[in-house]
Amino acid sequence: MIEIKKLHKSYPIGKDSLHVLKGIDLHIKEGEFVSIMGSSGSGKSTLLNIVGLLDEHDEGEYYLNGQLIDNLNEKKAAILRNKFLGFVFQSFNLISYKTALENVALPLYYKGMARKERLKIAMDYLDKVELKDWANHLPNELSGGQKQRVAIARALVTQPKVVLADEPTGALDSTTTDNVMDLLRDINNEGMTVFVITHEEEVAEQTKRIVRLKDGVIISDELTNINSKAV
Amino acid sequence: MFDLDRWREIFQSISKNKLRSVMSGFTVAFAILLFTLLFGVVNGLSNTFKDVFSDDAANIMSVRVWKTSKPFKGLQTGRRIQLKNKDFNFVKEEYDSKIQHLTARVNRNVNISYKTKQDNYSLQAVHPDHQFLEKTIIEEGRYINDRDLKERAKVIVIGRLVKEDLFGEKPAIGKRINVSGISYQVIGVFSDEGGDNEERKTFMPVSTAQMIYGNNDNLSQIVIGYNPDLSLDEAIAFGNKMERDLRKKLDIHPDDQSALSIQNMAEANKGVGSFVIALYFIVIFIGSGTLIAGIIGISNIMIFVIKERTKEFGIRKALGAQPSSIVGIVVQESVLITTIAGYLGLSLGTFILSAIDDGLEDYFIKDPSVSPGIVIGATITLILSGLIAAYVPAKRAARIKPIVALRAD
Numbered sequence: 001m002i003e004i005k006k007l008h009k010s011y012p013i014g015k016d017s018l019h020v021l022k023g024i025d026l027h028i029k030e031g032e033f034v035s036i037m038g039s040s041g042s043g044k045s046t047l048l049n050i051v052g053l054l055d056e057h058d059e060g061e062y063y064l065n066g067q068l069i070d071n072l073n074e075k076k077a078a079i080l081r082n083k084f085l086g087f088v089f090q091s092f093n094l095i096s097y098k099t100a101l102e103n104v105a106l107p108l109y110y111k112g113m114a115r116k117e118r119l120k121i122a123m124d125y126l127d128k129v130e131l132k133d134w135a136n137h138l139p140n141e142l143s144g145g146q147k148q149r150v151a152i153a154r155a156l157v158t159q160p161k162v163v164l165a166d167e168p169t170g171a172l173d174s175t176t177t178d179n180v181m182d183l184l185r186d187i188n189n190e191g192m193t194v195f196v197i198t199h200e201e202e203v204a205e206q207t208k209r210i211v212r213l214k215d216g217v218i219i220s221d222e223l224t225n226i227n228s229k230a231v
Numbered sequence: 232m233f234d235l236d237r238w239r240e241i242f243q244s245i246s247k248n249k250l251r252s253v254m255s256g257f258t259v260a261f262a263i264l265l266f267t268l269l270f271g272v273v274n275g276l277s278n279t280f281k282d283v284f285s286d287d288a289a290n291i292m293s294v295r296v297w298k299t300s301k302p303f304k305g306l307q308t309g310r311r312i313q314l315k316n317k318d319f320n321f322v323k324e325e326y327d328s329k330i331q332h333l334t335a336r337v338n339r340n341v342n343i344s345y346k347t348k349q350d351n352y353s354l355q356a357v358h359p360d361h362q363f364l365e366k367t368i369i370e371e372g373r374y375i376n377d378r379d380l381k382e383r384a385k386v387i388v389i390g391r392l393v394k395e396d397l398f399g400e401k402p403a404i405g406k407r408i409n410v411s412g413i414s415y416q417v418i419g420v421f422s423d424e425g426g427d428n429e430e431r432k433t434f435m436p437v438s439t440a441q442m443i444y445g446n447n448d449n450l451s452q453i454v455i456g457y458n459p460d461l462s463l464d465e466a467i468a469f470g471n472k473m474e475r476d477l478r479k480k481l482d483i484h485p486d487d488q489s490a491l492s493i494q495n496m497a498e499a500n501k502g503v504g505s506f507v508i509a510l511y512f513i514v515i516f517i518g519s520g521t522l523i524a525g526i527i528g529i530s531n532i533m534i535f536v537i538k539e540r541t542k543e544f545g546i547r548k549a550l551g552a553q554p555s556s557i558v559g560i561v562v563q564e565s566v567l568i569t570t571i572a573g574y575l576g577l578s579l580g581t582f583i584l585s586a587i588d589d590g591l592e593d594y595f596i597k598d599p600s601v602s603p604g605i606v607i608g609a610t611i612t613l614i615l616s617g618l619i620a621a622y623v624p625a626k627r628a629a630r631i632k633p634i635v636a637l638r639a640d
Binding site: 049052054055074075078079081082083087089093094095097098106107109110111115154158 | 235236239240243244247248542543545546547548549550551552553554555556629630632633634637
């Protein structure tokens with residue numbers, strides 16, 4: 001599903017440049033539940049941004065769903081994101097003046113789906129995250145855990161190939177963290193590839209494969225107990 | 232292309248962000264309002280000027296004579312100058328191509344009576360062309376014609392108020408009235424837009440007056456309606472040349488202003504024309520200043536709005552929004568606000584101007600209004616600027632990488 005070979009990325013800082021990713025090789029198959037662990041500055045967010053087509057890599061090769069990602073313009077990137085990827089962010093990133101239902105339906109608007117149909121599908125996904133009764137509430141009327149569940153519903157609504165979650169529990173307390181991780185695991189159990197970035201050991205332990213990143217290189221890549229249990 | 236979903240997005244964004252929508256709308260509405268009022272008031276001023284000069288034909292020049300103030304060719308100062316028929320004929324033959332209408336005038340005050348009623352009125356003995364130069368409107372009967380002139384007919388055309396004084400509601404045409412002891416037949420009744428004084432006048436053939444009052448060929452004045460095809464400058468040159476020629480002919484010192492002068496409306500018109508043009512220049516200057524201020528106002532608000540929405544655009548992009556769709560919603564929203572606000576400002580301005588109507592006539596502002604062309608032009612300018620004001624920053628916002636936009640707060 002995601003195949004990365006010798007990926008490099010550096011950011012210019014003044015006259016110098018900061019080498020963030022120093023040759024990453026990573027292969028994530030369909031249906032995997034992977035977490036990228038690392039402290040801040042390890043390059044994990046950069047990796048997710050590149051995987052999510054929100055940023056471009058400098059060197060190396062990146063295949064998404066078998067397609068080589070190279071020299072994308074904004075328009076093509078937007079189409080690919082809409083088609084293959086669902087995002088869950090640490091700060092939820094819901095649009096504040098739209099209701100939960102409208103937020104979930106927004107990716108379908110960019111897919112070009114008719115309003116009636118997309119609202120119906122969005123409602124199904126809100127139901128899936130147990131927020132059907134909150135459909136017409138604005139984000140600021142929801143708790144942190146509810147917001148993140150709306151965001152997850154929004155990530156799923158287009159039936160993407162991969163869900164990318166960037167510190168999805170970073171702004172949540174431990175109970176809601178567990179709820180959100182349970183939800184992500186349920187999604188994964190239904191066959192969705194889920195790619196989580198975190199710096200919390202407890203969160204990473206709930207995924208099936210942990211890739212540890214330090215200073216732009218992968219230092220370990222191992223399956224967790226959950227995985228072995230499941231197998 | 233009409234996209235209902237796009238419009239829904241825009242209306243949602245406007246209604247959820249009322250303050251900024253109202254603010255940007257207000258700037259535009261106010262600019263258009265000021266522009267409309269300013270233009271209307273100046274149009275009112277210019278209407279007043281046009282009105283003041285509309286009584287008589289605008290292409291008039293009149294020759295008048297007094298006493299000499301400078302000795303010339305052995306002739307003494309203080310000599311009285313008299314215009315005569317030969318001077319009239321000289322003007323007629325010499326400048327035929329440059330003249331549209333030509334009349335002489337002999338002015339007198341007369342006592343007119345009909346049956347028991349009588350009063351003093353001013354009499355002008357004229358040529359038939361006088362009708363066009365004074366813009367005399369014949370209400371009943373006819374004006375003086377060439378045959379009257381040739382036959383020295385004892386006929387008279389009287390003003391509307393003279394007719395009312397002497398005849399009341401009864402018909403006047405064909406009746407004979409007594410003018411300073413001599414009987415004349417009323418052949419016409421006229422009105423004049425110049426006001427009551429003009430309608431207390433009477434006209435008779437110049438030849439008749441010359442025969443009856445002194446049996447000479449004296450004229451008080453020569454009035455010329457120059458060819459309207461002449462430009463103002465050509466008309467002024469014509470007046471100056473005629474003034475020189477007549478001075479020569481009447482043995483007047485070339486610089487003797489008090490012996491003979493030609494009052495040329497072309498000169499006055501040129502003055503008024505340049506004054507009005509100057510006014511319009513000022514208005515266009517101030518008006519475009521107002522519009523530019525409005526445009527800068529929109530641009531500022533749009534830059535702020537787009538900055539505020541950068542994160543939202545980042546989210547939208549992450550969800551699959553293409554750059555063109557980001558630019559589209561911003562521009563469409565801006566143009567919508569500008570159009571509605573521009574229209575409101577325009578309607579308010581037009582409403583105020585029509586409410587003023589003739590209320591400010593004492594301040595020389597008559598019927599202030601703006602022509603639809605100018606108004607539409609100003610609105611299109613604003614809509615276009617709303618478009619540009621939104622397009623430039625929106626384009627930039629759409630180019631920001633989603634990762635950068637998402638980080639914004």
